[in-house]
Amino acid sequence: MLSARQLFLQHQAQTTDFPLLLEVERAEGVYMYGPAGERFLDLISGIGVSNVGHRHPKVLQAIQEQLDKYLHLMVYGEIVQAPPAQLARALSQTLPPGLDNVYFVSSGSEAVEGACKLAKRFTGRSELIAFNNAYHGSTQGSLSLNGSESFKRAFRPLLPDVRHIRHNAEQDLEQISNRTAAVILETVQGEAGVRVPQKEYLQKLRKRCTEVGALLILDEIQSGFGRTGTFWAFEQFEVVPDIVTCAKGMGGGMPIGAFISRREIMHSLKNDPMLGHITTFGGHPVSCAASLATLEVIQTEGLLKEVALKAEQFKQQLVHPAIQEIRNCGLMMAVEFESFAILKAVIDTAILKGLLTDWFLFCDNSMRIAPPLTITMSEIDEACSIILEAIRENVRY
Template identity: 85%
Template sequence: MLSPRQLFLQHQAQTTDFPLLLEVEKAEGVFMYGPNGERYLDLISGIGVSNVGHRHPRVLQAIHDQLDKYLHLMVYGEIVQAPPAQLAHALAQTLPAGLDNVYFVSSGSEAVEGACKLAKRYTGRTELIAFDKAYHGSTQGSLSLNGSESFKRAFRPLLPDVRHIRHNSFPDLALITSRTAAVILETVQGEAGVRIPAPGYLEALRARCTQVGALLILDEIQSGFGRTGTFWAFEQFNVVPDILTCAKGMGGGMPIGAFISRQEVMHSLKNDPMLGHITTFGGHPVSCAASLATLRVLQEENLLGQVPAKAEAFKKRLVHPAIKEIRHLGLMMAVEFNSFETLKAIIDNAILKGVLTDWFLFCDHSMRIAPPLTITFPEIEEACALIMAAISEEVRF
């Protein structure tokens, strides 16, 4: 009988010639466990997914409770179901007045697709503006918005009428005009290596969008659900978007995403044409139950309040001449080295020592650190000690 590893390599579609090939039998809290007793401290949370840790008891209980009632019933928006209705209400309570209408989907890419369709439909305009080194997903529409040509050129032609401007460039804001349906921006650029808006930049972007009648879409697929120390990252920048996208950490490990706007905007998908956006599995009751439990854990277990101190604990311990810079907003962190080759050697060594980290798609010389928010201070100390040992073994001064 073939092993799971053999089946994986023979029959499961691959995305690189060098997958990690870590075999995991169980995960709990911040740890993943292999079939032979291997233990890996997870510092990337499934790329920003497991914000409340792996298999949080309250998330598991919500899933089990919903399994006893029903699974999929009908495509999105036709049947009243308690889990999505209750989750939509709870999400609205975390947001400024007006952002109160939630469309549930199955992933971050789909949330971006829906948000851009909504912006075009509501404004009657066609131009979309995104940013250099942006990452919004891999479907053809969301890929069109990404800011790295190396990831796009093999799939052209892509969505027309998309323009890219420079992140944090105040002069480039003049390129947003009355032709622009929407400007889409990650509140904190993730795959660019944790790039934070310059002081006053988001406020100027918001003002320019308002001036020309363009909608502002903030992508919080990575930065939302507590990752930066506030429930939504935009809370730290004195702006409110017209449309908000979220996914990843939203489901406690279950697949779910959403785009959120005010009712007046969202209702434009109801007519001309009717059913302007459709999804089969969006608002799946099990995923919504898990998401509501995740939201409650974040609100009730003081995880957000601990984020600044935990981020500082990482910064205090990750000090080495090979580290050029640490950029972060909360526990969304990038540790910069001089090259991909140096970083790859450190990452590989750290995995052998039992710590899983990663790099960024558009910043391959920076280490991604985005652990579950439930990580404890002793676990941070252990992780940093192992990373520092890996650095010292791979970098000679």
């Protein structure tokens, strides 16, 4: 009988020639466990997904309770179901007044696709503006918005009428015009290696969009659901977007995404044509139940107030001549090394020592640190100790 590893390699589509090949039998809290009892401290949360840790008891309870009622019933938006309705209200209550209409989808890429379609439909314009080194997903529309040509060139032609401008460059804001349907920006750039915009810049971007009638879409797929220390990262910049996208950390480990806007904007999908956006599994009741439980855990267990303190614990301990810089917005962190070669060696050694981390797509000399928000101070101590050991074994000073 073939092992799970053999089945994985023979029958599951691969995206690189060097998958990690960690075999995981179970996971709980900040740890994943292999079939022989191996333990791995998960320092990346499935790339920003497990914000409340693996298999949080309240998330599991919500899933089980919904499993006992019903699963998928109908495509999005046709049947009244309590889990998506209750989640939509709860999400609206975390947002500024007016951002009260939620369209549920199945992933971050789909959330971006829906948001951009909505912007075009509402404004009647075609141009979309994104940023250099942006990452918004891998479907053809979201890929068109990404800021790295190396990831796009093999798939051209992509979406037309997309323009890219420089991050934090005020002079580029003049390129936003009355042709622009929307400007889409990661509130904190993720795959660029955790690049935080200047507060004044983001406010000027908001002002420029308002002046020309373009919608501002803030991508909170990585930064939302408490990752940066506020429920939404944009709260720290005193701006209000027209559309918000979210996914990853919102499901407690279950697949779900959403784009959220004002009622007047969202209702433009109802007519000419009706069914302006369609999704079969968006608003899946089990995922929505898990998401609502995740939201409640973040709010009731005080996870937000601990984010800054935990990030500071990482920064105080990760001190070594090989570490050139640490950038962060809360527990969305990048630890920069001189080169990918050094970083890759450190990551590989850390995995052997029981710690999982990785790098960023567009910043391959920086280590990603994005642990579950539930990580404890002693677990941070353990993680930093392993990272420093891995550095010492691979870098000589």
